[in-house]
Amino acid sequence: MTTSFEWSLPRGTVVKGKWKQGSYRVERLLGEGANGKVFLVERNRGWYALKIGADAVDLQSEVNVLQSIAKQQRGSRTEAFLVDVDDLRGMDGKDYPFYVMRYIRGATLSEYLARHGMDWFPVVGYSLLGKLGELHEAGWIFGDLKVENVMVADYGRVDLVDYGGVTAAGKGVRQFTEIYDRGYWNAGTRIAEPGYDLFSFAVLCIQLHDSRRLANLIGAMLPQMRTPDELLRLAGTIPALKPLGGWLRKALYGEFSSSREAAAAWQQWMHRPGTKRSSAPTPGWLKGLFVGSAALLATTIYWLLQNGL
Amino acid sequence: MNQILLITDGCSNVGISPVVAAAQAYAEGITVNVVGVVDQGDLGEFGSAEIEEIARAGGGLSRLAHTKQLSQTVQMLTRKTVAQTIQHAVQRELKQVFGSSSIESLPPDKRGEVVRVIDELGETSKLRVALLIDASASMKPKLQAVEEAIRDLVLSLQARQGSSEIAVFHFPGTAYGEDCMLDLDWTSNVNGMTSLFPRLQMRGTTPTGPALMGVIDFYRKADYGSRKNDGTDGMMSDYVV
Numbered sequence: 001m002t003t004s005f006e007w008s009l010p011r012g013t014v015v016k017g018k019w020k021q022g023s024y025r026v027e028r029l030l031g032e033g034a035n036g037k038v039f040l041v042e043r044n045r046g047w048y049a050l051k052i053g054a055d056a057v058d059l060q061s062e063v064n065v066l067q068s069i070a071k072q073q074r075g076s077r078t079e080a081f082l083v084d085v086d087d088l089r090g091m092d093g094k095d096y097p098f099y100v101m102r103y104i105r106g107a108t109l110s111e112y113l114a115r116h117g118m119d120w121f122p123v124v125g126y127s128l129l130g131k132l133g134e135l136h137e138a139g140w141i142f143g144d145l146k147v148e149n150v151m152v153a154d155y156g157r158v159d160l161v162d163y164g165g166v167t168a169a170g171k172g173v174r175q176f177t178e179i180y181d182r183g184y185w186n187a188g189t190r191i192a193e194p195g196y197d198l199f200s201f202a203v204l205c206i207q208l209h210d211s212r213r214l215a216n217l218i219g220a221m222l223p224q225m226r227t228p229d230e231l232l233r234l235a236g237t238i239p240a241l242k243p244l245g246g247w248l249r250k251a252l253y254g255e256f257s258s259s260r261e262a263a264a265a266w267q268q269w270m271h272r273p274g275t276k277r278s279s280a281p282t283p284g285w286l287k288g289l290f291v292g293s294a295a296l297l298a299t300t301i302y303w304l305l306q307n308g309l
Numbered sequence: 310m311n312q313i314l315l316i317t318d319g320c321s322n323v324g325i326s327p328v329v330a331a332a333q334a335y336a337e338g339i340t341v342n343v344v345g346v347v348d349q350g351d352l353g354e355f356g357s358a359e360i361e362e363i364a365r366a367g368g369g370l371s372r373l374a375h376t377k378q379l380s381q382t383v384q385m386l387t388r389k390t391v392a393q394t395i396q397h398a399v400q401r402e403l404k405q406v407f408g409s410s411s412i413e414s415l416p417p418d419k420r421g422e423v424v425r426v427i428d429e430l431g432e433t434s435k436l437r438v439a440l441l442i443d444a445s446a447s448m449k450p451k452l453q454a455v456e457e458a459i460r461d462l463v464l465s466l467q468a469r470q471g472s473s474e475i476a477v478f479h480f481p482g483t484a485y486g487e488d489c490m491l492d493l494d495w496t497s498n499v500n501g502m503t504s505l506f507p508r509l510q511m512r513g514t515t516p517t518g519p520a521l522m523g524v525i526d527f528y529r530k531a532d533y534g535s536r537k538n539d540g541t542d543g544m545m546s547d548y549v550v
Contacts, residue, residue: 019416019417056412056413056420057392057396057412057424057427058392060412060417060420060421060423060424061424061427061428063417063421064421064424064425064428067421085417085418086417087413087417095413097413097417170470171432171468171469171470172432172465172468172469172470173468178380178381183461183464183465183468184461189464189467189468190464190465190467190468191468192468223457223460
């Protein structure tokens, strides 16, 4: 959905807070959420992510969530997430609320896997389940879990970005994306609970392996035909997801009692012998190709010798 | 909180002006939102100006949407209007507590508490949404999408902590001069319902204004019957000591 916040901040712009005078130099646009835009900014040689929007209530609501999470995590070794909250007096004389967060370096999940290979998928998935578990145990549900909202740094370390959908457990999920939404697939309510995120996680697994066929599936289906069974059937045709079928079934049908349980099941799958089948036996077509090129090489050498080079 | 959500694809052409009807709704504590469905770009300049004005008169919001985005648009409007209604109520209280009436004029560290109350009320207060569906001939190919959007809205409303109900109307009603027809009385559940518009007969005219008046009347009767008044003042009194 489009926001009423349409303008952008060009590189080099200095954003100065109206209340606390903190100033930040804009480097580039990082992304766009439902409630505003996120920019990479610099202050005292440190990099931060600054989210600016048009609606003070929407943005403050996100800040409230971040602050409660920060309060719960006080004492743990994680770096402060929320750095500053202030308003920018815009060129049009209106005030635009913004907040400043720790900048999370990394690539989006699909970029990362495209660059480093699908071998990283189980590790990254496990790490993501751990992140979700931390949130869940603190009483929050991420809500809008999707490929774009997962950042991966070196060695598959995962961070969640865009807290616009984060909802206290038991309330209605504040923000979601249709194809990851349990309700959209007629698989349950939109009440925030760990199972809601785990369902999105399962869709995310399919999305990462075959986004094209997932899109086709949705395009061809009547709304009442959307069921978790259809998702499972699609997952069953993706070789890399086959061994994960049992796990996906439980996630799609809400059978995990907690994200901890889901993570444990994921771990078992990772360590089961034979999971790494992808690199073990050489596929038939590759053998054929090898025989073919060997024959070609022989012919070439023969031809070269014949011509007396 | 009471809302009317009008879904239409054209201009009204019979009876009282829908802008007047929307203003009347707002005066009676009902916010009017409007979605203009534009699939073949058939709404026209006049049509889009009209839906904007209906929403403005009704204290709500208007959006143009393709049938593909209908579900999202309906949800977004409902959610935003809930937030807005509460903000209006809260702003009155703010004036007394902080001496300023807008949330924006508060320093960020004071905003947090106010917004927490707004979020809490938005999640817990009682909400009723009457959906008023334009069923003139040109809407026929879009009704499937409308029905899906309604089911999707109900799903989201069910996830709220407060009680939420919807009712569904279409217009024009019968040939006997009824301006709108009730398809579904107040309910919080549409599971197992095969069709939301069982008795639909497409007709040519678009009496948007009279249909809105019909829905306002329906609200009035429901309130009279149950003697429940969920005006924003009553809602706030629980929270502001």
